Amino acid sequence: MVPYSHFIIVAFILFAIGLVGLFTRRNTLLVLLSIELLFNSVNLLFVTFSGMVGNLDGQIAALFSMAIAAAELFRSKKTVDVSHFNSLKE
Amino acid sequence: MLETVSFYLFAGVLLFAALLAVTLRHPVYSVLCFLVSMFSLAVLFWLLKAYFVAVVHITVYAGAILILFLFVIMLLGFDKEPPALWTNPIRFGFAIGFSTLSLAGLLWIYKIAVCQAARPEPLSQAGTIESIGRLLFSSYLLPFEFLSVVLLVAIIGSVVLAKKEL
Structure with a gap:
């Protein structure tokens, strides 16, 4: 059995990678993709803690967070550069 | 291994x-x-x-x-x-x-x-569909229903944003 701490460290590194993407990419889609990486890092933490505590509540939390991620919507504009966005609807 | x-x-x-x-x-x-x-x-x-x-x-x-x-x-x-x-x-x-x-x-x-x-204790039950579903429809029923409202808002919002004029 792999110790839970290794899962937690993988989740932390994934979070740091997502932050790098969030700050360096200018493409809206790739910024959103980096946010998905952050979401997934947190999901991995939820599931790991669920295993550590010994009940399933953390897995339920991860499922809810996935449903919120599925509800994300975005609108494709003519430009995809984040710095040109100033309104949600053109 | x-x-x-x-x-x-x-x-x-x-x-x-x-x-x-x-x-x-x-x-x-x-x-x-x-x-x-x-x-x-x-x-x-x-x-x-x-x-x-x-x-x-x-x-x-x-x-x-x-x-x-x-x-x-x-x-x-x-x-x-x-x-x-x-x-x-x-x-x-x-x-x-x-x-x-x-x-x-x-x-x-x-x-x-x-x-x-505290020292991690082994997970008493695996996260199968049955155990997750029992929990989701008993103690997490209210958040589960709220989630459907969130999804509905996302659907309506995407239609509103995508249409040129309503």
């Missing part, structure tokens, strides 16, 4: 593919690397005995979100993005510094908080 080997293999693939996804210049390559990292993450969920979460993860991320990303890329036809290192070195340095700092902070919090917590 098999569990340990597959953990290190898929954790390595996950982190490497995530790193490629945020650094590669071509958006399609980034999205495909993201797909690889999502599959590896599903394997990690499986190793944690969260079987239902693993399957839902593949369905949502590989099925819905990745297809959406690829659709938008194919429809808009993105061009290659210049690497941030020489278009904006200050922002690149800030990003690297900030994420390193946050990683160090997280590890520090982990060191003082999680290591002192």
Whole structure:
């Protein structure tokens, strides 16, 4: 059995990678993709803690967070550069 | 033994593919690397005995979100993005510094908080559809119903934003 701490460290590194993407990419889609990486890092933490505590509540939390991620919507504009966005609807 | 080997293999693939996804210049390559990292993450969920979460993860991320990303890329036809290192070195340095700092902070919090917590006890039940479903429809019924409202708002909102005039 792999110790839970290794899962937690993988989740932390994934979070740091997502932050790098969030700050360096200018493409809206790739910024959103980096946010998905952050979401997934947190999901991995939820599931790991669920295993550590010994009940399933953390897995339920991860499922809810996935449903919120599925509800994300975005609108494709003519430009995809984040710095040109100033309104949600053109 | 098999569990340990597959953990290190898929954790390595996950982190490497995530790193490629945020650094590669071509958006399609980034999205495909993201797909690889999502599959590896599903394997990690499986190793944690969260079987239902693993399957839902593949369905949502590989099925819905990745297809959406690829659709938008194919429809808009993105061009290659210049690497941030020489278009904006200050922002690149800030990003690297900030994420390193946050990683160090997280590890520090982990060191003082999680290591002192109670010894992990083995998971009493695996996260199968039956056990998750029993919990979801008993103690988590209200949040579950609220979630359907959130999804409805997302559907209506996307229609409102997509239509030129209502």
